[in-house]
Amino acid sequence: MADQNPYLQVKDLRVQFKTEDGVVKAVDGVSFAVERGKTLGIVGESGSGKSVTSLSIMGLHNRKRAAMTGEILVDGRNILNLPEEKLREVRGQQVSMIFQDPLSALHPFYTIGHQIVEAHQVHHKVSKKESRKRAIEMLDRVGIPQPAKRADQYPHEFSGGMRQRAMIAMSLVNNPNLIIADEPTTALDVTVQAQILDLLLDLQREFNSAIIMITHDLGVISQIADDVLVMYGGRAVETGTVESVMRRPQHPYTWGLLSSVPSLHGDANEDLVPIKGNPPSLINLPSGCAFNPRCRYAMLGDGRPCDLEIPQLLQVQERGHSVACHLPEQERVQTYQQDIAHSGVAQ
Numbered sequence: 031m032a033d034q035n036p037y038l039q040v041k042d043l044r045v046q047f048k049t050e051d052g053v054v055k056a057v058d059g060v061s062f063a064v065e066r067g068k069t070l071g072i073v074g075e076s077g078s079g080k081s082v083t084s085l086s087i088m089g090l091h092n093r094k095r096a097a098m099t100g101e102i103l104v105d106g107r108n109i110l111n112l113p114e115e116k117l118r119e120v121r122g123q124q125v126s127m128i129f130q131d132p133l134s135a136l137h138p139f140y141t142i143g144h145q146i147v148e149a150h151q152v153h154h155k156v157s158k159k160e161s162r163k164r165a166i167e168m169l170d171r172v173g174i175p176q177p178a179k180r181a182d183q184y185p186h187e188f189s190g191g192m193r194q195r196a197m198i199a200m201s202l203v204n205n206p207n208l209i210i211a212d213e214p215t216t217a218l219d220v221t222v223q224a225q226i227l228d229l230l231l232d233l234q235r236e237f238n239s240a241i242i243m244i245t246h247d248l249g250v251i252s253q254i255a256d257d258v259l260v261m262y263g264g265r266a267v268e269t270g271t272v273e274s275v276m277r278r279p280q281h282p283y284t285w286g287l288l289s290s291v292p293s294l295h296g297d298a299n300e301d302l303v304p305i306k307g308n309p310p311s312l313i314n315l316p317s318g319c320a321f322n323p324r325c326r327y328a329m330l331g332d333g334r335p336c337d338l339e340i341p342q343l344l345q346v347q348e349r350g351h352s353v354a355c356h357l358p359e360q361e362r363v364q365t366y367q368q369d370i371a372h373s374g375v376a377q
Contacts (some may be wrong), residue, residue, distance in 0.1 A: 036063035036239045038087070038208055040123075043100035045082050045091065052313040056082040058264040059100075064257070066207060067234065069241040071255030071272065073248055073287065078116060078311045079264040080244045086110075087242075088127050089117040093213035104208065123153045130213035131308065132193040136185040137260045142196045143181025144171070150203045168199035172229060178191045185370055191222035195229070215250065227254050249285055252276055257350075260284050263310050263320030270351030280346055280362050281354040282325045319356065327357060327365060 046059040057079045065184060066069040068136040074081050085091055087102055089109060102110045109120055109131060129135040136339055137145060146165035149157060154161070169177035172195040186194055194214060201209060211230065211304070215223040231254060234241055256340055258275045260283065268281040279285055286305035307324040310316055318337040322328040328336040341354040 036065040039063045046097045064240045069255045071251035074261035078261040079343045125208045126201040127212040132197040140365040171201045204224040210242045212244045274351045307376040
């Protein structure tokens with residue numbers, strides 16, 4: 031799913047939080063990689079571990095609360111155990127993040143320009159005048175009209191789409207090599223969402239940045255990503271190129287995500303098929319495959335250990351495509367094709 035020298039490599043990442051009710055296994059052995067100029071989409075329902083993974087890469091977890099193991103290699107350097115001062119050098123300079131809600135991420139008491147200037151001066155020993163010039167350039171680059179004037183306005187004076195553009199300007203002001211976008215278009219209408227995604231792709235081509243797009247929306251992933259990682263219950267259940275996972279999905283959870291997305295080519299009157307049940311508690315995960323209580327294919331056949339053994343993430347016949355499921359590959363392919371024929375699952 032990546033070349034031999036990806037800019038980011040996450041290896042067997044595990045993140046746990048101790049609570050009064052027990053240990054939350056938020057991320058449980060996740061591995062992936064992304065190279066510069068490419069986009070990895072991480073998809074899954076709330077509670078799947080997507081955002082915890084992204085915050086780990088940014089080094090934003092409280093280390094007194096979060097127990098983290100594994101490796102997070104940024105340009106070959108493991109940042110997982112770096113001291114906070116070294117992490118600050120990485121954060122914003124090499125790796126930057128676009129948050130889901132810019133109104134919460136942006137400080138309401140300071141102007142947009144002031145906040146971008148501050149983000150720039152943290153990593154560059156330049157005058158405030160030079161940093162302001164850079165801030166105005168970035169606001170202009172992300173499509174904000176009258177950038178010099180808007181730089182002196184406050185977040186509440188911006189629309190939702192313009193706040194998100196300002197957030198992107200702030201995240202790119204130091205030319206980071208990796209951008210993590212955590213649900214950046216969730217609160218925006220469809221037209222603005224498309225504009226933001228186009229903007230990210232344009233900026234990626236300009237700066238050759240690696241992008242991690244975190245979302246629950248497979249439609250967004252299909253538009254912007256090269257590769258996709260599907261998470262459930264803190265684990266990776268399917269990985270591969272967008273084309274292989276979208277067109278030839280192998281995991282029942284991925285089938286469920288696809289069947290709950292409306293299709294432009296399907297019957298307009300066709301009902302969407304939601305995944306039954308709710309995501310599991312990360313304190314009390316089901317035994318075996320975490321998806322088995324919601325999976326209509328669990329325990330098919332003789333002796334299948336869906337409720338006993340955690341399935342390993344194994345490569346299927348198609349190169350670069352892996353899945354963690356006890357169903358044999360041939361049976362998975364046949365089952366999915368039958369489901370498409372009978373229920374009109376979106377392709």
